Amino acid sequence: MSKTIIIDPGHGGFDPGAVYENRKEKDDNLRLALAVGQELQNAGYQIIYTRTDDRYDSPYDKAQIANSAGGDLFLSFHRNFAETPDLYQGVQALVYDKNPLALRVAKNVNENLEEIGFKNLGIESRKELVVLRRTSMPAVLLEVGFINSKEDNRLFDENFDAIARAIADGVMAALPLRTTHAPTASTEQVPPIPQTTSDASQTTSGKTNQMSADAQHAPVEAASAPVEKARSIAPEASPSDPVADMRRQLADASCEPLPMPEEKPMPRMWYYVQVGLFRYPENAVYLMEQLKGQGYSAVWKRIGGLIAIWVGPVDNLDEAVVLQRKLQNDGYETLIVTDDYIGK
Structure with missing residues (x-):
């Protein structure tokens, strides 16, 4: 065989x-x-x-x-x-x-x-x-x-x-x-x-490694001999699930997938911590849901043909460093990034 x-x-x-x-x-x-x-x-x-x-x-x-x-x-x-x-x-x-x-x-x-x-x-x-x-x-x-x-x-x-x-x-x-x-x-x-x-x-x-990844690298506990199958990476897509929503937004060239928080005054620049960069929406959604389950505010942004997962935003670099260290302590690879924004 x-x-x-x-x-x-x-x-x-x-x-x-x-x-x-x-x-x-x-x-x-x-x-x-x-x-x-x-x-x-x-x-x-x-x-x-x-x-x-x-x-x-x-x-x-x-x-x-x-x-x-x-x-x-x-x-x-x-x-x-x-x-x-x-x-x-x-x-x-x-x-x-x-x-x-x-x-x-x-x-x-x-x-x-x-x-x-x-x-x-x-x-x-x-x-x-x-x-x-x-x-x-x-x-x-x-x-x-x-x-x-x-x-x-x-x-x-x-x-x-x-x-x-x-x-x-x-x-x-x-x-x-x-x-x-x-x-x-x-x-x-x-x-x-x-x-x-x-x-x-x-x-x-x-x-x-330099870039966020391998977000590389919830364990799956094994029995004494056979290995338990890993959980499905993402739920099956349906018209209302987040994977389908992300696919629709990626296909819409006019869509801005990174919402800015309305409750905060708009600075010229926000700081985020990037914890993942993906080719497939299923994996991006999985990581976002994992982050949100841990209490983080996670958003996604299209970068060329890839999907970046960002945690934040925060107002300044010092706050970004604090957030980065917290994410690192939770096991994520991180990269501090910014998103330029011109206020109205």
């Missing part, structure tokens, strides 16, 4: 991910993801990519792409980043919980890359990462070395083909295309994964 794997090259477009000298994480991620995807496709797996070029989709968008396509495994490619160059080295795998398939993939890939020369930093549970918690299939995020480690970059460049094969081999060993007998409960001992708590942003061993 064919197996479907969703491959996600992390970051893209205006979001370069971690940057070191002239090297951008988004480029390494895409190159390696395409190579691994080709290895798996050659072996008979069906591969679906969240991107195949240099474009941006939010982590919520990526989760929706995966959930809409269905699949047996979600595999996200990243590179790690340390506060100081050459401070750390090694590969790491991030998972949402103790799903057996995700743990097998993570363990296999780490051990295969260790044989190539990378230090094995193990497996870590990261419940705040959107691409792990919002995907409805087992998911693994691979940190393939530190982008600001000369040794890891040397290994990455000099052994690129071997790395792609090692990752593909780890996936195929954990998720074979065919089995000769009915599966039985595994007795393999997988090392426990540490639980971590995230503060503001989606980070990976110190890495903080």
